[in-house]
Amino acid sequence: MQVRSLICLAVVSLLAFSYFQIASGDTPPETRQDFAITEISIDPESNDITFSFPAKVGQTYAIDRSSTLRPASLTSAGWLEMNDSLVAQSEIQSFTDPGAAADHSKFFYRVRVKEDGSARTALTYARECEEHLGPFPKFRYEDAIEIPITQNGERVIVTAENIGRNLRSGDKPAAFGAPYQLGNRVGRYHGIKADGSTNPDVTFVTFFRDGGLGVIGHNMKTGATCFLSIKDEISGGQDLPTPDEPDYNRSWQPPTVVAADGCMKCHMADPFLHSPWIDQVRDPKNPELTLVPLIADFDSPYFVIGKEFSPPPGREPGAVRATIPKHLEGNKCIECHAPQCVPDFFNVKLDELKMSAPFHTMEKETRERWIKDRDAIRAYCRSLNIEHSGGGGEEE
Ligand code: HEC
Ligand code: HEC
Numbered sequence: 548m549q550v551r552s553l554i555c556l557a558v559v560s561l562l563a564f565s566y567f568q569i570a571s572g573d574t575p576p577e578t579r580q581d582f583a584i585t586e587i588s589i590d591p592e593s594n595d596i597t598f599s600f601p602a603k604v605g606q607t608y609a610i611d612r613s614s615t616l617r618p619a620s621l622t623s624a625g626w627l628e629m630n631d632s633l634v635a636q637s638e639i640q641s642f643t644d645p646g647a648a649a650d651h652s653k654f655f656y657r658v659r660v661k662e663d664g665s666a667r668t669a670l671t672y673a674r675e676c677e678e679h680l681g682p683f684p685k686f687r688y689e690d691a692i693e694i695p696i697t698q699n700g701e702r703v704i705v706t707a708e709n710i711g712r713n714l715r716s717g718d719k720p721a722a723f724g725a726p727y728q729l730g731n732r733v734g735r736y737h738g739i740k741a742d743g744s745t746n747p748d749v750t751f752v753t754f755f756r757d758g759g760l761g762v763i764g765h766n767m768k769t770g771a772t773c774f775l776s777i778k779d780e781i782s783g784g785q786d787l788p789t790p791d792e793p794d795y796n797r798s799w800q801p802p803t804v805v806a807a808d809g810c811m812k813c814h815m816a817d818p819f820l821h822s823p824w825i826d827q828v829r830d831p832k833n834p835e836l837t838l839v840p841l842i843a844d845f846d847s848p849y850f851v852i853g854k855e856f857s858p859p860p861g862r863e864p865g866a867v868r869a870t871i872p873k874h875l876e877g878n879k880c881i882e883c884h885a886p887q888c889v890p891d892f893f894n895v896k897l898d899e900l901k902m903s904a905p906f907h908t909m910e911k912e913t914r915e916r917w918i919k920d921r922d923a924i925r926a927y928c929r930s931l932n933i934e935h936s937g938g939g940g941e942e943e
Contacts, residue, residue: 584658585639594649598642600658602635607661609633610642612654626657667855669799672773673790676852679771680764681746682791684736686753688760688784691734692828692838696727705730711758720894722822723813724757731756733828735838738766750840752819755783761810765818765840770848770867772818774810774856776800806855809936815859816869816887817842817849822897843883845869860931861886875927879920888928890935898924 587598602608610633611626629644647654673683696703697718703709710730720726731754738749748768754761760783762775777787781798788795814820819839830836848867851858858864861872869885880886880898889897898921 582658584656586641589648594646596644596647596654598656599639600642601638602640604635604638606635607632608635608640609659609661611657611659612644612647613657614652614654629656632661666801666803668796669775669801670790670795672802672805672853672855673775673795673799676764676771676773676775677790679769679852680749680751680766680773681738681740683764683789684739684751685789686734686736686751686760686762686787688732688755690736691732691753691755692831694721694731694733694825695827696729703729719822719824719827721756721824722820722893722895722897723890724894726894728757733825733838735830735840738764752839759783760787763810763814763818765849767840767842767847770850771852772849773852774805774814776805776808802853802855806853806857807936809857809934811851811856811859812933812935813890815861816885817844817847820897822895823900845871845881845883845885847885849885860888860933861927872927875923878923879917880924886924886927888924888931888933890933892935 582601584598584600587596589596600608609631610629612629613626630642633640633642642656642658644654644656677683693705696714698714698716700718703714703717712729713725714727714729717727721728721731733755734753736751736753738746738751740746749764749766751762751764754763759779759781760777762773764773764775765771777783777798778800781787785798787798819842821837821839821841825839826837828838830838846868849859849869850862850865850867858866859869862869871881871885875881875886887898
């Protein structure tokens, strides 16, 4: 969603200065020695320029050419894409630019590693999700409910001018990201069966945070869960296509990109996370309940759909239920829900909170046993070595 640490397309680029010496460009250090243009030659008869680079067989590369090395915005030059899908056939792959040397121009070449050509699209992933969750509803900002920001108990009114602003202080911080951002919303939809009737086992929760949108779809009976996110350049407020509408892929991220955000590393014990901030929003039909579904069962089924996603930390691939490690048996913290780790960079320590009913009230925590059990969970969390892609979370 908003965690910007995604694998970018142009992971590696390097430059070859016409047919003279080779200069390496802004190659990340760890790949520098393996990735360089190794040989470049001109055929004096045909004026073909041919060069080679070490490649991974089967990997797709793009080849660009420039005559000035200046960005496209400054001159008409820029980088010209010569080939956008060169699939390497051997460990030293060559590329020929036919007749390029004919007029003695100076050329620079750049090789880029392309994203895996077999990567699935957002639509293909959505269709796989729909097999488990039924057709996606239309996700709308208008349907979602604003999550209050209060200061000394007074609600801050969101206006066109202050929407998106992150205030310096407030009563209840978001656990993750900007703590007091105005205008964020959470929404909820029931699943739909193929015949159009309601499917009470399936819930979709939308989260409009920081201008973006993340969605979690979950089937409580089977545990099947999908994580969705719109692209960074798309605004959550705009009309967002369903899989049955045109241009779905233009708005929604492909599954490799969503998975790189590591949603399930935080959404760990079950698909839904609770914080006192988001739980201010109640189910309009029953204000006793939070809008974000409360699962609170250590044995609830939960698995993430899509081969791009890793299982939540501590779970076996394909497992539907959490594995409770032997040494944690009898630990009070896993009586109600599977182990839930809290990243260091969260604005609130969710495992230390006093939460109102139906949550555990952590006042009890002062009792020795609770503290001991929580420390055991924390030690277990450290042993899982969960690496969060955003490091410190979002940076907008
Ligand atoms: C670094 C931890 C972290 C990561 C990674 C993360 N989230 Fe969340 N998410 C949270 C927290 C914490 C909340 C609860 C709101 C709050 O207080 O910040 C939340 C809330 C949500 C909600 C609202 C429903 C709920 O569970 O409360 C949705 C939907 C959501 N996240 C989707 C996603 C998606 C999709 C991804 C991956 C693209 C993702 N999240 C990645 C921490 C994370
Ligand atoms: C009496 C039942 C109960 C016990 C015991 C309990 N919890 Fe919870 N806990 C909940 C409920 C309910 C929630 C909110 C909903 C959910 O996540 O399913 C929650 C939420 C949390 C969260 C916030 C993230 C999230 O998943 O929503 C953390 C972290 C957490 N508990 C840690 C602990 C720790 C650590 C202990 C032991 C000291 C503990 N819990 C013991 C019921 C319990």
